[in-house]
Amino acid sequence: MSEETTVDASPSTAARRLEWLVGASARAPLPDDEIRQRLAPALLDAIGGPEGLNAALAGVGRLAVREILTSRPDNAQAAVRGRAADYLVTVGVDGAGLIDDVRLTPDEPSPTSWTDIDGRLARLGVRVSFAAAEIGPDGRCRIRHGLDADTQRPIGSAFKLYVLGALGQAVAEGRASWDEELAIRDDWKSLPGGVLQNRPAGTTLTLGEYADHMISISDNTATDHLIHLLGRDAVQRQTALFGHRQPDANTPFLTTKAFFQLKVDPARARPFLATSGEERAVALKELERLPLPDVRETWPRPFRIDEIEWFASPADICHAFAGLLRLDQPEIHHALSRNDDGLNLDASRFPTVWYKGGSEPGVVTLSYQARTADGRALATSLMVSDPATSIDTADVTVKGQAIIRSVLRLLATPQ
Known part of the structure; x- marks a missing residue:
């Protein structure tokens, strides 16, 4: 491939959009109006x-074009140099010229x-766990291939699968409904990711909308509102109902607000970790009132990722997907897809x-459930963690997704 070059914007609209995207990787954060002028609403909503x-741009870091591989009006691809490796960037545009x-x-x-x-x-x-599985008609996970698939790891925001499950369970039992409205409370707000922390107190959303925010953009404020509404005990019970092999590892269940309080202030973390049982549950409530x-x-290096986190194994995540499938509720499908x-x-x-994914310094988790055209349910869960050194999240994500694509193709191939 050639040395770094400049994209020739003349051949196609897609090439111009690719040029903009590569340039944007060095300028983030970009103004909202600049983004909206170039991305199609459906894609923008999805991300x-x-x-x-x-x-996403901040995670990827600065990109530099090495070679233009294709340039058609609706599609362009370039080989680029990234922070840690070389990548291919492909951009498609719609009839209006939006990405x-x-x-x-x-x-x-x-x-x-x-x-x-x-x-x-x-x-x-340094620590990698993985499971590739098929979820049978009986709702059971059959691991087809694994690497420490039963080893418990920190999972980041993948814990929100259990919050979604607890909400679905409450709906199934008549204790909640997806169209039930809940007002945003200042004392239940958390830090980004997400956007609901910016909404004024009193703004109402349906529980379905909270679930959509929690899963699709990993909104922490939406998550904590659902945990408080459902009750911490209900979410803890859901881990067991979904077949988690060590549910006590998540007791008492952290809200994201408590997680941030502990991560950013070691002076709070030490006494909290010295407690157990009911004392820890009381300490957690005190943290949530601060x-x-x-x-x-974010904190620059991993901080107690094996003590202050949410925990599961790749096999546990497969069981969680199976449990969500058994609940068989359209709103669950909508949030996750x-x-x-x-x-x-x-x-x-x-x-x-x-x-559903999750990350913090030292932790990256990618979990997928894909339904094939012939109706089979396939699940993969990848967990990478390092208690001592920060992980390049973007690089692990891109390479992990490449592995997952190949895994799903292998799983879908008849044996």
């Missing part, structure tokens, strides 16, 4: 609005065998895709 795009598809993939051949996949997994980090900490950026974080599977082969 969490301008805030979501700016977060309606963006893909970032490693600039290397896709793995084609389980042996190749294991090698790729091993290179992602004002939100001032966090302009709004954003695939750029996995971009072939829709003719995988018409339905669920996604």
Whole structure:
């Protein structure tokens, strides 16, 4: 490939949009109006609005074009140099010239065998757990391939699958309804990600809308409102109902506000970790009554990721997906299928895709459930963590998704 070059914007609208996107990687955060002028509304909604795009650009870091590979009016692809590796960027545009598809993939051949996949997994980090499974008609997970699939790891925001499950369970039992309205409360607000922390107290949303925000853009304020509404005990029970093998690892269940209080202030973390049982539950409530900490950026290095976090194994996450499938509620499907974080599977082969990820310094989690065209439910969960060194989240995400695409293709192939 050639040395770094400048995109020739003349051949196609898609090439001009690709040029803008590569340039934007060095300028984030971008103004909202600049983003809205270039991204199609459906794509922008799926990635969490301008805030979501700016977060993604910040995670990827500055990109530099190495070579233009294709340039058609509706589609362009370039080889780019990233912060940690080389990638392919593909941009698609709609009839109005707005970006309606963006893909970032490693600039290397896709793995084609389980042996190749294991090698790729091993290179992602110091601690890697993975499960590739099929969820049978009986609702049980059958692990087809795994790497420490039963090993418990910190999972970041993937814990929100259990909050969604507790909401679905409450609806199934008649204790809640998806169209029930709940007002935003200042004392239940948390820090980003998300947008609901910016809404004034008293603003009402339905529980379905809270669920959509919680899952599709990992909104922490939406999550904490649902935990408080449902009750911490109900969410803890849901981990057991979904077949989590060590549900006590998440007792008492953290809200995101309490998580941030502990992460940003070691002076609070030490006494909290010294407690147990009922004392810890009381300490958690005291933390939730404190004002939100001032966090302009995340803590730079991993901090007690094996003590202050939410925990599950890849096999546990498969069981959670199976439990959500058993609840069989359209609102659950809607929340989980709004954003695939750029996995971009072939829709003719995988018409339905669920996604939930999670991250903090030292932790990256990617979990998917994909329904094949012939109705089979496939699940994958990748967990990468390092208690001592920060992980390049964007690099692990892009490489992890490349592995997951190949895994799902292998799982979908008849045995």
